[in-house]
Amino acid sequence: MSIVVTGATGQLGRLVIDQLLATTPAAGIAAVVRNKEKAAGIAARGVELRIADYGRPETLDGVFRAGDRVLLISGSEVGSRVGQHAAVIDAAKAAGVAQLAYTGILGGPDADFLLADEHKVTEQLILDSGLPYTFLRNGWYTENHTANLAPVLAHGAVVANAGDGGIASAARADYAAAAAAVLTGEGHLGKAYELSGDVAWSFAEFAAEVARASGKEIVHNDVPAAAHQEILVGAGLPTDFAAILVDVDEAVRRGRLAGTSGELARLIGRPTTPLADTVAEAVAAQR
Numbered sequence: 001m002s003i004v005v006t007g008a009t010g011q012l013g014r015l016v017i018d019q020l021l022a023t024t025p026a027a028g029i030a031a032v033v034r035n036k037e038k039a040a041g042i043a044a045r046g047v048e049l050r051i052a053d054y055g056r057p058e059t060l061d062g063v064f065r066a067g068d069r070v071l072l073i074s075g076s077e078v079g080s081r082v083g084q085h086a087a088v089i090d091a092a093k094a095a096g097v098a099q100l101a102y103t104g105i106l107g108g109p110d111a112d113f114l115l116a117d118e119h120k121v122t123e124q125l126i127l128d129s130g131l132p133y134t135f136l137r138n139g140w141y142t143e144n145h146t147a148n149l150a151p152v153l154a155h156g157a158v159v160a161n162a163g164d165g166g167i168a169s170a171a172r173a174d175y176a177a178a179a180a181a182v183l184t185g186e187g188h189l190g191k192a193y194e195l196s197g198d199v200a201w202s203f204a205e206f207a208a209e210v211a212r213a214s215g216k217e218i219v220h221n222d223v224p225a226a227a228h229q230e231i232l233v234g235a236g237l238p239t240d241f242a243a244i245l246v247d248v249d250e251a252v253r254r255g256r257l258a259g260t261s262g263e264l265a266r267l268i269g270r271p272t273t274p275l276a277d278t279v280a281e282a283v284a285a286q287r
């Protein structure tokens with residue numbers, strides 16, 4: 001039996017592997033990756049690599065073993081994920097894994113925005129499979145908003161169509177710690193965790209935080225959805241993806257990502273990383 005992390009070469013997956021290695025011998029951990037070269041650093045730490053692509057079901061044959069505790073990190077190819085996740089679930093079922101944890105989306109079946117659709121179907125597929133599951137319904141990563149600060153600093157503006165809606169984001173590392181906790185701890189089967197940061201912030205507050213950290217004047221421009229869509233497409237985003245982001249902002253406006261249940265802090269045994277810390281780190285990286 002191993003603890004198995006899929007998507008281990010991604011940003012969240014690497015952090016989960018880090019967290020696991022802090023408490024668990026490397027010999028008990030396996031990483032499912034589609035690119036062996038990209039995973040060289042993980043293998044060098046003694047973690048077993050299992051090579052598979054969610055989109056090529058034949059590669060998933062035998063990738064899991066009976067009794068494995070598996071974290072399925074949702075794929076990044078939006079629009080193709082239901083079939084991909086179904087293939088992983090089938091492989092987990094065939095192997096008889098002891099736990100399938102899945103990184104879904106805050107709100108689970110009640111999330112009413114486009115980006116949630118594939119997560120909702122995936123959760124249902126997992127329920128239908130009869131596998132022992134844990135749903136990690138992740139809220140927003142703060143890094144979604146800090147990873148690309150250059151245009152914000154250059155234009156002195158944070159543009160959104162979310163009004164005063166709040167986002168209870170947390171750092172990726174917080175969500176990774178929660179995933180490691182449910183993979184290594186007991187009592188998490190059959191549970192759905194609504195994971196989010198301890199504090200919700202609005203885009204006006206985000207702009208103020210970037211201003212404080214950078215010493216620059218940064219304003220919050222709240223624009224209509226159609227105008228935001230035009231701005232994002234003008235900046236080079238594909239139309240469909242821009243529409244998904246604009247739809248997320250509308251969900252933020254409705255308060256869909258503002259929930260502060262405290263479940264993430266409880267799972268990781270500490271407060272979630274404050275917005276100010278992640279912003280300060282990102283601003284420092286720009287210097």
Ligand SMILES: NC(=O)c1ccc[n+]([C@@H]2O[C@H](COP(=O)([O-])OP(=O)(O)OC[C@H]3O[C@@H](n4cnc5c(N)ncnc54)[C@H](OP(=O)(O)O)[C@@H]3O)[C@@H](O)[C@H]2O)c1
Pocket residue numbers: 006007008009010011012013033034035038052053054055073074075076077084103138139140141144
């Ligand atoms: N909560 C949020 O705010 C938020 C934000 C963005 C995304 N997400 C979701 O959370 C997931 C993890 O986030 P992240 O930041 O770690 O994303 P990421 O860095 O893009 O990592 C995605 C991981 O999934 C793997 N993957 C994608 N398609 C695959 C396939 N067909 N077969 C095998 N592996 C595949 C990638 O493999 P490679 O390393 O080979 O590319 C990568 O390891 C994302 O994939 C997405 O579903 C959540």
